[in-house]
């Protein structure tokens with residue numbers, strides 16, 4: 001069995017290693033032949049640092065435009081890149097190819113599933129942490145857990161796990177309500193990511209009294225949107241869940257803070273942007289989220305080549 005990975009960054013390389021550890025062959029799909037040459041020079045070996053020790057994984061790689069069909073596809077691009085990447089790869093997908101989307105944010109998964117229809121599509125979220133130290137070299141910050149679930153009707157008619165994923169030694173659990181799980185992750189990211197990005201603080205610093213009022217009000221606003229969208233979040237208040245995640249990831253810089261600092265595009269549109277549009281559709285005001293959305297857009301426009309949104 002072989003999985004192709006579209007999005008050979010931090011999470012893509014991390015899962016490439018997890019899949020190869022389970023005896024599953026992996027091909028990275030690259031969009032740049034310089035990267036392809038670089039991986040060839042590395043002998044096709046990825047390097048993952050875990051608990052201060054380096055581990056390697058032997059993978060294959062090819063350009064997206066290569067020939068050959070794809071039966072199993074893991075998508076780990078940033079959320080804003082996924083539709084274009086999927087359009088580029090779709091001529092190579094077999095009619096019954098299995099696809100797993102593993103990304104933050106919300107809304108793009110459904111668009112991807114529509115573009116991939118009638119193939120079975122799973123979506124997932126992970127609490128694993130990883131960052132790229134160099135191309136094909138990743139520092140893993142925590143094992144975490146992965147939750148995946150069947151996103152579209154063709155997947156609902158398939159086995160719970162995409163082929164081979166039950167063999168991973170990394171904990172992969174099945175969610176019977178992946179929409180709720182994606183919303184839960186969205187709600188946590190919508191609370192932590194823009195605040196940490198704009199205050200320039202680590203996740204744990206959001207627990208300080210200084211941020212208490214803003215965090216509490218933001219969590220309430222996110223809960224109001226979810227309720228108006230008839231989307232249950234957690235059985236306990238969102239604030240408690242956010243504080244738990246801020247505590248367990250206290251030393252992390254959120255991906256949005258890292259992206260802003262590095263001058264990269266952030267996933268603000270797929271997180272807070274999605275939430276604000278969903279709120280508009282159900283007639284809920286979101287002054288706090290809208291302020292954060294505009295503030296992150298502004299910071300991003302100063303930093304990136306893309307300019308203001």
Ligand SMILES: NC(=O)C1=CN([C@@H]2O[C@H](COP(=O)(O)OP(=O)(O)OC[C@H]3O[C@@H](n4cnc5c(N)ncnc54)[C@H](OP(=O)(O)O)[C@@H]3O)[C@@H](O)[C@H]2O)C=CC1
Nearest residue numbers: 007008009010011031076077078079081085103104129130
């Ligand atoms: N890193 C983490 O700890 C976590 C990340 N996530 C989520 O996982 C997703 C991936 O994040 P992460 O791995 O950090 O991101 P990275 O930026 O490290 O990796 C994204 C990869 O996608 C590639 N890519 C982008 N567009 C295309 C395309 N059109 N065709 C092929 N490849 C493409 C990029 O290629 P190139 O190198 O050429 O730019 C890059 O290698 C995000 O949604 C993120 O929020 C979730 C939990 C934790």
Ligand SMILES: CC(C)(CO)C(=O)C(=O)O
Nearest residue numbers: 192249252253254255256
């Ligand atoms: C949970 C959290 C906030 C951990 O840093 C995250 O997912 C991110 O940074 O994007």
